[in-house]
Amino acid sequence: MKVSMVSLVAIPTMAQIFIKLTIDNCQSSIVNNMKSLVVILGPTAVGKTKLSLELAETLHTSIISADSRQLYADLKIGTAAPTPEELFRVKHYFVGTLQLTDYYSAALYADEVLALLDRLFQTQDVALMTGGSMMYIDAVCQGIDDIPTVDEETRTMMWQKYDEIGLEGLQRELKLLDPEYYNIVDLKNYKRIVHALEICYMTGLTFTSFRQRKPANRPFNIIKIGLNRERSELFARINQRVDEMMQQGMLDEARRVYPLRNLNSLNTVGYKELFKYFDGEWTFEEAVEKIKRNTRVYAKKQLTWFKKDPAIHWFHPDQQQEIIDFCAQSLLQR
Numbered sequence: 475m476k477v478s479m480v481s482l483v484a485i486p487t488m489a490q491i492f493i494k495l496t497i498d499n500c501q502s503s504i505v506n507n508m509k510s511l512v513v514i515l516g517p518t519a520v521g522k523t524k525l526s527l528e529l530a531e532t533l534h535t536s537i538i539s540a541d542s543r544q545l546y547a548d549l550k551i552g553t554a555a556p557t558p559e560e561l562f563r564v565k566h567y568f569v570g571t572l573q574l575t576d577y578y579s580a581a582l583y584a585d586e587v588l589a590l591l592d593r594l595f596q597t598q599d600v601a602l603m604t605g606g607s608m609m610y611i612d613a614v615c616q617g618i619d620d621i622p623t624v625d626e627e628t629r630t631m632m633w634q635k636y637d638e639i640g641l642e643g644l645q646r647e648l649k650l651l652d653p654e655y656y657n658i659v660d661l662k663n664y665k666r667i668v669h670a671l672e673i674c675y676m677t678g679l680t681f682t683s684f685r686q687r688k689p690a691n692r693p694f695n696i697i698k699i700g701l702n703r704e705r706s707e708l709f710a711r712i713n714q715r716v717d718e719m720m721q722q723g724m725l726d727e728a729r730r731v732y733p734l735r736n737l738n739s740l741n742t743v744g745y746k747e748l749f750k751y752f753d754g755e756w757t758f759e760e761a762v763e764k765i766k767r768n769t770r771v772y773a774k775k776q777l778t779w780f781k782k783d784p785a786i787h788w789f790h791p792d793q794q795q796e797i798i799d800f801c802a803q804s805l806l807q808r
Contacts, residue, residue, distance in 0.1 A: 509595040509694040510805055514604040515540070515611055515780060516701035517773035519711045521791035523556065525701065526604040527564050532798065533600050536565040538587060540605025540614070542580075543742050545572045548731055551724045552744040554715065574731060574739045581621075584613035595694065600805065608779040615698070617690025621673060621681075628676040632668050647671055652680040697804045699797055700786040702777065709770050716766045719744070728752075743768045 512533070514526050530537050539545075543553040547570040556566055567590060572578055587603070594601050605611065612618070636644060644667045649656040651674045659666050670681035677684075703711070728748040731740060735749045744765050751761035780786055789797050 509591075510600050511591065511615075511692075511694050511696050512600060512602050512801060513540075513611060513615065513696060513698045514602070514701065515698065515786070516606060516791075517708060517776040517780075518606050518769060519554075519715045519773070520701045520703055520708060521711075522604050522606065522701055523554075523560070525791055525794060525797065526602065527560060528794065529798070529801070530564045530602050533602060533801075535598055535600055535602050536567060536594070538590065538601065538603040539566055539568040540583075540603050540607050540610045541568075542578075542583075542607040542610055543739075544569050544605075545578060546570070546574055546576075546739055547572065548574055549727070549739075549742075549745075551719050551722050551727045552742075554719070572739075574734050574737050576739075578739075580607075580609040580613040581618050583610050584618055587614045591694065601694075606776050608776060615689075615692070615696050619685045621684045622677060624669070624672045624676060628672050632672050632675065635671075636664065636668055641667065644668065644671060648674075652682055654682045655680065655685075696785070697801065698783065698786040699801065700780055700788040701791045702788055703790060708773060712769050712773060713766050716744075716762065716769065720762060724748070725758075743772055 512529070514522050514529065516522055526537055537556075539556075541553065541555075543549055544555045545568055546553070549555070550570070556569055560566075561569070568583070568587070591601055603611070603614065609618075641662075641664050644664070645656070645661055648659070648667055648670055652670060655670055659670065661667070673679070673681045673684060702708070724744065725748065728745050729752065731745065732749060732752055734740060735745070740746070740749075747756070747761045747764040747768065750756045750764075751758050756764065787800060789800075
């Protein structure tokens with residue numbers, strides 16, 4: 475049934491949104507008391523920013539960034555952070571709020587996002603989160619394991635051990651101390667191996683014993699929209715984005731942060747490769763090609779991670795109207 479514009483004033487806020495979304499069959503009697511978080515996710519360079527800006531304007535809401543590197547104020551170009559124009563167009567949270575030396579984690583992010591949602595939902599029915607940082611998104615939507623913070627003594631001890639016996643030695647220790655986690659962890663990911671052993675040594679318990687078994691309950695609905703493209707199309711966009719970053723001055727940006735290259739915040743694609751150029755290990759052309767290749771590898775990892783979540787509804791970014799319709803219908807059904 476089409477809603478007459480004469481009766482618009484009497485229609486609940488959610489129905490007004492649906493009219494803007496051109497859902498003709500929404501009825502003024504529908505009232506949704508449950509708040510909803512819409513999540514736009516997908517691999518790097520797929521087109522999340524453009525869609526999120528348009529959807530945020532449609533829903534009259536702000537954007538919660540779920541990008542673990544856009545948090546850092548000094549990494550604007552290399553992380554494809556929102557431009558000043560985009561930040562003016564729609565209010566963003568969790569963009570450029572940290573210094574490179576600041577400690578941060580998915581757990582801290584989840585705590586801060588949940589606190590923000592409590593405030594936003596006091597005045598609005600729908601919030602929008604977008605990004606490609608898999609663990610950050612999962613921490614907000616599903617909860618995160620209540621794992622103890624590692625003390626400095628244990629951390630120093632484990633990194634010394636890593637230097638002494640290498641990754642293979644640590645793998646053997648993990649197999650002995652926590653065989654269950656050993657069987658599922660990426661054995662080539664030395665950071666995860668080290669962290670698991672830190673917990674084992676510090677607590678005397680297995681890392682597995684701290685891992686959560688079921689998702690946390692959230693007091694709001696979650697609607698997940700995944701964006702994807704054909705592999706060749708996505709890879710071409712990644713290559714083009716890297717070239718554009720170089721034209722925008724990423725080399726100078728990387729040079730400015732080079733003295734801090736050992737920080738965890740700079741252990742990310744784009745900067746690591748340029749640091750090797752500064753160190754004389756690679757030519758500039760080699761570094762740029764490595765950035766493109768490693769970004770493509772990261773995009774594949776993102777898709778592998780996201781594809782495991784059956785709650786995600788997938789679209790091509792060009793299917794804007796279909797995405798808007800799906801979002802509206804999902805909100806109506808809640």
